[in-house]
Amino acid sequence: MVDGRNAPRILDVARVAGVSRAAVSKVLRDAYGVSPEMREKVNKAVAELGYRPRLAARAMRGQSFTVGIGYSDFGNPFFTRMLSGALAALSDTPYQVVIAPAEEGERQGIEAMDSLVDRQVDGILAVSPRVPQADIERIAGQMPVVMFGRHDNSAAYDAVVGDDARGTAAALQHLADLGHQRIAHLTVVAADTRGDTAHGIRLREYRRFMDRPGMAQPQVIRTNEGQDAAYEVMVEAIGAGADFTAVFAAHDDLAIGALTAVRELRPDISVVGYDDIPIARNPAFGLTTVHQPGVEMGARAAALLLERVEGRDEAVHEMFSPELRVRRSSFPPALP
Amino acid sequence: MVDGRNAPRILDVARVAGVSRAAVSKVLRDAYGVSPEMREKVNKAVAELGYRPRLAARAMRGQSFTVGIGYSDFGNPFFTRMLSGALAALSDTPYQVVIAPAEEGERQGIEAMDSLVDRQVDGILAVSPRVPQADIERIAGQMPVVMFGRHDNSAAYDAVVGDDARGTAAALQHLADLGHQRIAHLTVVAADTRGDTAHGIRLREYRRFMDRPGMAQPQVIRTNEGQDAAYEVMVEAIGAGADFTAVFAAHDDLAIGALTAVRELRPDISVVGYDDIPIARNPAFGLTTVHQPGVEMGARAAALLLERVEGRDEAVHEMFSPELRVRRSSFPPALP
């Protein structure tokens, strides 16, 4: 195996092209002050040698022209949408992208962000609901940061979020209009509904909504992630008597699990989800859900990050309006 | 914003701890020859300053202790399984992980791999069916490479693949046992069934199977990626007369689209998929499909990569056995 050490360096290119190292560097970055003929010679030498600049060496002097994305939950189709929006927005820029996968666990996400800092990326875009705000602010003190899906408005970093309060209200209003009064909320474990996370807001807004006159007591059902876990929990809840006629699930994956249980055991119960993942609109489910414009949100997050990298200073928080998509899963009217 | 430039350097730590830079470096890497008291002092100074070593500077001298994953198609649940297996296997090692997202397009994947080379990762694990073998071998000449899902056995890099020929035969045999003779194959565009890709093998094996006595002429139906595209194509095929009683889809996402069309228009047609994505086993679909042990495959790929990084030299190719999961979507017997 050819050791990385003997890969061509900028000096080799300079030698082949018969110019100085500085000249090569300038051509590479197309900086000011290179004659067309010099550019020609250098490019030829670069091609001939298959030269590629070493990013580590470059990064030691200044920008790395890389943006980092802190990411987790690769199986989440909504995150996938936002990721593809961000990648598309970044693909037309001189910035490359590296993704740091966040490990599971309590401090999930901060290691990923730190690893990006250590790599001297020029800016960070992250989906990290669990990371304490103080940690993010520490990092935002060192480089531009845009957080995705956080409602905690910080002056240190930008945020792109969906309007979860509004989306939740829309979903619940839809059920209420159908005549439902006893609506349960199926959501994730308490660790993930803390603070100003999307799931925290959805839960808070649910409680607020159930406070309205005519609505019943709130019933919060907790589950681990995954369709299967949601299914099990719902089977149990239904077995225990199920004092509700509709379920508002915190996201579509849970909703699918709930819908599966409901169809099997209590087809009269309505289910509404959140996110509008692709399978939701399959006629096999016809899941009524709250659509979020993930691609646009991802693209906007990337754009905000670039603005910051280029120098903007004040924090920006942008909220995207969700939109209810009514489908069959919530058609059956409530029982009297 | 605190500029990256004034982040603490190793010299600052040395000053605070009252020792030399080399001593700090040794403690950091816990190299041989540091007294406990020195270690103590240094660690204290590191914590106090919030010092973090700069990976770029470190990489310039030797290993980066990073493995790179070339990845694309973030929405593909099978890839997600293998990714989570790989990440889990890597999480217990001193190696960090960065993921380079592959852009769409013909040479999809090679830019991602090159970008990892430029970052001086210690090894690359990639899912890149479309990249020409020569390009991979060029990279494998510079650092360890493990490819996921490629059947082209190269001496330059390792490979982890599913036994697509066997999986395909199992799926088709199942349909044949049910009495089906006219089986169509729904697969992706020709650009992705070339060479020794998984889809290429599945297609080739399908043709071979249909050559058996008693089977009808092969019918290959092409579609773009996505359930919706597959649905449209199948609606069209059925509208055009559908001279088949069963469909073998190249992967589950296509199978779901096909199943949706079939249920709507020709519920007598059986559908079989490949990959066993989570939604496949939902009773709403009950999709018969070929299960691949994605998590194990990902973990094994990561392990092979580490072996290479640690010095193994001969190439290894490992094939994983798929397993047919029979469900409702293929129960209806063929029409006479």
Place this chain on the structure above:
DNA sequence: ATGAAAGCGCTAACAG
């Protein structure tokens, strides 16, 4: 327009 030279922060000999 071009080139020489001084580092960026770290590691790894080597000396003490």
Place this chain on the structure above:
DNA sequence: CTGTTAGCGCTTTCAT
């Protein structure tokens, strides 16, 4: 066991 020092490959003034 600890410290000094010479680079790693690149960018970037500053002369020429």
